[in-house]
Amino acid sequence: MASWILVPCLVKLRSEFNAIAPERDKSSDGSVGDAAHQDSQSDHNPDETGNVPIRDADKVNEVHALDVDVDLRVPGLNMENVVQFLLARCRSGAENRLRYIIYNRRIWSASSEWRQQTYTGRNAHDHHAHFSASYASGREADTRSWELEDIPMPLTDADLTKLRTVIKEEVDKRIDALERSLPVVPSQDEIAEATLRKFRSSPTTGMSDTGANLIVSQATAAMKAGKAIKPYPVNEGKSLGELE
Ligand SMILES: [Ca+2]
Ligand SMILES: [Ca+2]
Numbered sequence: 584m585a586s587w588i589l590v591p592c593l594v595k596l597r598s599e600f601n602a603i604a605p606e607r608d609k610s611s612d613g614s615v616g617d618a619a620h621q622d623s624q625s626d627h628n629p630d631e632t633g634n635v636p637i638r639d640a641d642k643v644n645e646v647h648a649l650d651v652d653v654d655l656r657v658p659g660l661n662m663e664n665v666v667q668f669l670l671a672r673c674r675s676g677a678e679n680r681l682r683y684i685i686y687n688r689r690i691w692s693a694s695s696e697w698r699q700q701t702y703t704g705r706n707a708h709d710h711h712a713h714f715s716a717s718y719a720s721g722r723e724a725d726t727r728s729w730e731l732e733d734i735p736m737p738l739t740d741a742d743l744t745k746l747r748t749v750i751k752e753e754v755d756k757r758i759d760a761l762e763r764s765l766p767v768v769p770s771q772d773e774i775a776e777a778t779l780r781k782f783r784s785s786p787t788t789g790m791s792d793t794g795a796n797l798i799v800s801q802a803t804a805a806m807k808a809g810k811a812i813k814p815y816p817v818n819e820g821k822s823l824g825e826l827e
């Protein structure tokens with residue numbers, strides 16, 4: 584067979600399958616047509632030398648179809664997920680590099696607005712999914728991402744463990760910050776001590792230290808000035824500590 588290449592956009596698609604499913608079974612993979620394909624018209628045949636439905640603008644001998652084994656060996660991910668994901672992108676207009684997809688007795692094609700139709704071909708395509716690419720030069724060569732990494736997948740146990748760790752770290756951080764921002768609440772002992780300190784340093788409270796000092800200093804000043812200190816009758820004969 585003459586030398587050929589798989590169109591770059593499908594090389595990219597295959598490499599993204601390998602990226603999201605590194606352990607996938609490749610035994611039903613395929614690109615270039617085998618003897619059976621060569622006899623009939625197929626996108627698997629090299630387009631300059633083989634039997635293909637479309638003659639393209641260049642002279643590059645290209646294969647425009649990729650078969651991908653359905654066994655992706657990723658828990659929670661199957662070929663149906665990938666096919667439906669790509670179909671949604673084709674229908675939304677986000678993707679324009681495919682002509683049709685065949686998978687599990689169904690075919691969806693650009694020419695039918697990606698509506699699902701029953702596929703009645705001899706091969707049910709239940710061991711591989713078939714992706715046919717556009718023959719337009721710009722689309723064949725377009726190797727931007729197929730975004731397969733964005734396919735929604737259930738969380739694995741490892742994902743959950745990682746999530747728990749991240750959430751716990753974040754919650755701890757928030758609690759620390761909250762604690763730092765809260766006013767300090769004094770303890771019972773600190774309140775009692777502060778009350779006593781206030782009591783003892785007040786000039787007017789009962790027998791506070793300050794009150795007693797004030798009386799002593801006033802008495803001393805009076806004695807120095809030679810003024811007589813006349814006690815209230817009720818305090819007659821009492822010491823300073825016993826004053827009322
Ligand atoms: Ca070509
Ligand atoms: Ca081409």
Ligand SMILES: [Zn+2]
Pocket residue numbers: 627648649650712713714
């Ligand atoms: Zn195929």
